[in-house]
Amino acid sequence: MDVKTLCLGALSLGDATGYDIKKLFEDAFSHFFVAGYGSIYPALEKLTEQGMVLYQRQQQEKRPDKKVYSLTSFGREALVHELINTPPREKSRSEFLVLMFFAHLLPSQRLAEVLNEFLEENKKHLQMLEELSKCADQSAGIKFTIAYGLAATRAAIECIEQNREALLRDAYTTQPVADAYQPVSVATLAKNSKNE
Amino acid sequence: MDVKTLCLGALSLGDATGYDIKKLFEDAFSHFFVAGYGSIYPALEKLTEQGMVLYQRQQQEKRPDKKVYSLTSFGREALVHELINTPPREKSRSEFLVLMFFAHLLPSQRLAEVLNEFLEENKKHLQMLEELSKCADQSAGIKFTIAYGLAATRAAIECIEQNREALLRDAYTTQPVADAYQPVSVATLAKNSKNE
DNA sequence: TCGCTCATGTAACGTGTTACATGATTAA
DNA sequence: TTAATCATGTAACACGTTACATGAGCGA
Known part of the structure; x- marks a missing residue:
């Protein structure tokens, strides 16, 4: 299981930007999965290529542009498939x-x-x-x-x-x-x- | 902190082979650091190149040859230095x-x-x-x-x-x-x- | 004016995982 | 005869980390 899967999971909760997803990693995911921008943005790019997510570009006043991602039905299936086939492991490096x-x-x-x-x-x-x-x-x-x-x-x-x-x-x-x-x-x- | 450091640490407890060290990872280190042969053996090789460890080849009857590694004083210093300069982090992927x-x-x-x-x-x-x-x-x-x-x-x-x-x-x-x-x-x- | 929030990304690098390869001995 | 133990290693690949780059707005 990799960052891509967690991004799909994040989007299964609702549409979000890469920036939003990063916050999720810092909070709700923080005690079981670590990821920074350097892995989240490339993950979203790949998921887009694979048709698992898509995005709408939103212009904003006084703010940088946003890419609001949402899960496609294919992406949702892939997420479920991945979840079902992932063995429950846990590893920590302390x-x-x-x-x-x-x-x-x-x-x-x-x-x-x-x-x-x-x-x-x-x-x-x-x-x-x-x-x-x-x-x-x-x-x-x-x-x-x-x-x-x-x-x-x-x-x-x-x-x-x-x-x-x-x-x-x-x-x-x-x-x-x-x-x-x-x-x-x-x-x-x-x-x-x-x-x- | 990487597998190399943990190998130095393992050897600070006494001489050992790569195989022995692997067992340490499975037991005493198991709840805070994961490593397999694929990272342990290359780590020992690099440490040897860097003069932090050295080994003696031991022939055995009815068993494959062993390389019994031991820490050099340089290796011990490097270990201590690394430990002192490592911030106490903990990250898990569950x-x-x-x-x-x-x-x-x-x-x-x-x-x-x-x-x-x-x-x-x-x-x-x-x-x-x-x-x-x-x-x-x-x-x-x-x-x-x-x-x-x-x-x-x-x-x-x-x-x-x-x-x-x-x-x-x-x-x-x-x-x-x-x-x-x-x-x-x-x-x-x-x-x-x-x-x- | 300092630092934080919003917002996206890239590129190089380091590191570790996985699967493969070998092979004898021994206990169940 | 099956599986486990002892014992070492390689090579390709996947993955993630880090540092860098940009830049406006806002509150203290």
């Missing part, structure tokens, strides 16, 4: 957790910064989701994604607040690289060798 | 949540399948994390990543179990595409227009 995994290699000051920064971001995100959950006249599916995002974000915040002290206690305070660290064998952390 | 967002476009049978499949996967993942958390002689950082993974996975499972019924109630049961769906305006879901 630089934050990488930093935590290797926290013993970070100066404690930096570690503290990282924790604060990440907590703040999560709290902001939580607020946004709470806002979203207020305009509650959406489908059960949309409500679910918000509930899911709220649950995940709250769990993250709680987990950080509960473990922050322990993490900082363990961090090193001297300037140079911590070479005193006792290496853990790779095998210890690769459970696959035995079970699963 | 096909599952996309499907939920557009659940009203799915036949209810498929929706039920999707929910079950995703729940099962999460339960397996939970088990794996519980296993990992048992070999508990790791650093505070590593323990934290496991605790975080556990919290997130448990929250996900709970959220699905609590909302499954409501989701299925809302799904359509007729064969053809649900065109009766009341469109929600894109603007309603793009809170950015007003706040944040």
Whole structure:
């Protein structure tokens, strides 16, 4: 599943410009799909070529021109087809957790910064989701994604607040690289060798 | 942050082969970073060129040859430098949540399948994390990543179990595409227009 | 005057995914 | 005999990121 599909999905909610769709990615889609202009505009172009969407150019006073896109029936079919045939995966890439995994290699000051920064971001995100959950006249599916995002974000915040002290206690305070660290064998952390 | 950095990180735990590192990605790294052989082996090759790792070829009886990689001191410095300069981001791409967002476009049978499949996967993942958390002689950082993974996975499972019924109630049961769906305006879901 | 909102796009680059290729050993 | 484990790799392709480019209006 790619940005094109999400654009079709966005347009299934109503006509919109690329700019509008970008906002959707920043809000309603934000906790499960990331995309910027650099992928949205080319996606809309391709969808147009393929006949899945079409647009009307709208001139505006005191504003740049708009291209208001709408879904064609072919596009809607393609969207449904894609959705039905997409297996429910989830993958995340968390630089934050990488930093935590290797926290013993970070100066404690930096570690503290990282924790604060990440907590703040999560709290902001939580607020946004709470806002979203207020305009509650959406489908059960949309409500679910918000509930899911709220649950995940709250769990993250709680987990950080509960473990922050322990993490900082363990961090090193001297300037140079911590070479005193006792290496853990790779095998210890690769459970696959035995079970699963 | 890319696969190369994670490979350096893996080797900071002890010497390993590409194959070993892959297992680490499947276990200890699994909830925050995804990589397959197709990115791990080329990464190790590049790191070798750059003098960040080196390897010893080991012949084995009844097994293919191994390349056992180890971190150089330059590699360790590069790792630390990279970690210190990486902002704590987190981004996920969840096909599952996309499907939920557009659940009203799915036949209810498929929706039920999707929910079950995703729940099962999460339960397996939970088990794996519980296993990992048992070999508990790791650093505070590593323990934290496991605790975080556990919290997130448990929250996900709970959220699905609590909302499954409501989701299925809302799904359509007729064969053809649900065109009766009341469109929600894109603007309603793009809170950015007003706040944040 | 500073920065934000609206509005669209391109081009180069980096990165990762997928599928393919090989092949012996071992446990069920 | 089937599937899994061990073990390494390549090549084509798809995809997305980043930075750049433009420019008016509006509110503080």
